[in-house]
Amino acid sequence: EVHLLESGGGLVQPGGSLRLSCAASGFTFDSYAMSWVRQAPGKGLEWVSGIRASGGTTYYADSVKGRFSISRDNSKNTLYLQMNSLRAEDTAVYYCAKEATIFGVVTQYWYFDLWGRGTLVTVSS
Amino acid sequence: DIQMTQSPSSLSASVGDRVTITCRASQSISSNLNWYQQNPGKAPKLLIYAASTLQSGVPSRFSGSGSGTDFTLAISSLQPEDFATYYCQQSHSTPRTFGQGTKVEIE
Numbered sequence: 116e117v118h119l120l121e122s123g124g125g126l127v128q129p130g131g132s133l134r135l136s137c138a139a140s141g142f143t144f145d146s147y148a149m150s151w152v153r154q155a156p157g158k159g160l161e162w163v164s165g166i167r168a169s170g171g172t173t174y175y176a177d178s179v180k181g182r183f184s185i186s187r188d189n190s191k192n193t194l195y196l197q198m199n200s201l202r203a204e205d206t207a208v209y210y211c212a213k214e215a216t217i218f219g220v221v222t223q224y225w226y227f228d229l230w231g232r233g234t235l236v237t238v239s240s
Numbered sequence: 241d242i243q244m245t246q247s248p249s250s251l252s253a254s255v256g257d258r259v260t261i262t263c264r265a266s267q268s269i270s271s272n273l274n275w276y277q278q279n280p281g282k283a284p285k286l287l288i289y290a291a292s293t294l295q296s297g298v299p300s301r302f303s304g305s306g307s308g309t310d311f312t313l314a315i316s317s318l319q320p321e322d323f324a325t326y327y328c329q330q331s332h333s334t335p336r337t338f339g340q341g342t343k344v345e346i347e
Contacts, residue, residue, distance in 0.1 A: 150336065152284075160276075160284065160327055162336040174334045177241075210283055214331075219271070219290065225331035226274040226289035233283055 117141035117229055119211050124234030131201050131238070137194040137211030137231055145169075145189035148214040150227065151196050153207035153236075161207075164196065165214070179205075201238045208233040242266050242330050246339035252347040257318045261342045263311040263328035272332035275304055275313045278341075279324045287326075288313065318344070 123135040150165040164185040165174040173185050184197040194211050213229040243266035253259050271291035276284040286295045288304035301316040323346055328339040
């Protein structure tokens with residue numbers, strides 16, 4: 116069965132650091148791009164960061180650029196998000212998501228077809 | 241960055257109603273548009289990708305249409321399990337961006 120399981124969330128003080136992990140199973144992990152998406156309490160979905168299948172290319176939302184770092188260990192089927200200089204506004208449930216792709220007639224389509232259950236990060240003193 | 245705007249932000253409907261949700265992109269995204277359903281306390285679930293392709297296992301009462309900047313999600317006959325929040329998301333470029341969500345509530 117295909118599965119994503121996040122871990123590493125918790126309570127951290129402003130300015131602190133946290134490392135999230137996402138363990139993948141049931142699919143060929145190193146064939147897919149992966150992303151982190153977060154959801155603040157009572158708010159909508161916000162894409163945070165993405166990484167290509169090989170790990171060679173990474174992307175970040177402006178809101179976390181320079182503070183967060185995404186990486187992956189394809190030998191361990193695991194995705195990571197290192198979060199530094201955390202702020203109160205980073206408080207959210209963090210989801211990891213697998214990004215599938217298909218080829219259309221003239222272009223390529225991408226979509227998040229598998230999500231984990233999320234891990235809660237609370238930044239508060 | 242491409243901005244995604246959904247309307248309405250919320251709606252009330254009854255079981256059996258036809259419901260439509262609109263999503264507009266700030267620039268053309270071709271058919272690079274996906275729809276997700278989220279129930280409270282749960283992860284989002286993919287409903288439709290590439291604007292109109294139904295994800296495997298999703299009931300056929302869900303349908304998507306549109307291209308360029310204007311898109312629609314339709315539910316032909318609302319079922320009790322469809323009361324949830326729906327999000328559109330563009331995959332035309334990075335950063336990936338989501339609409340603000342549409343909450344479908346029981347009337």
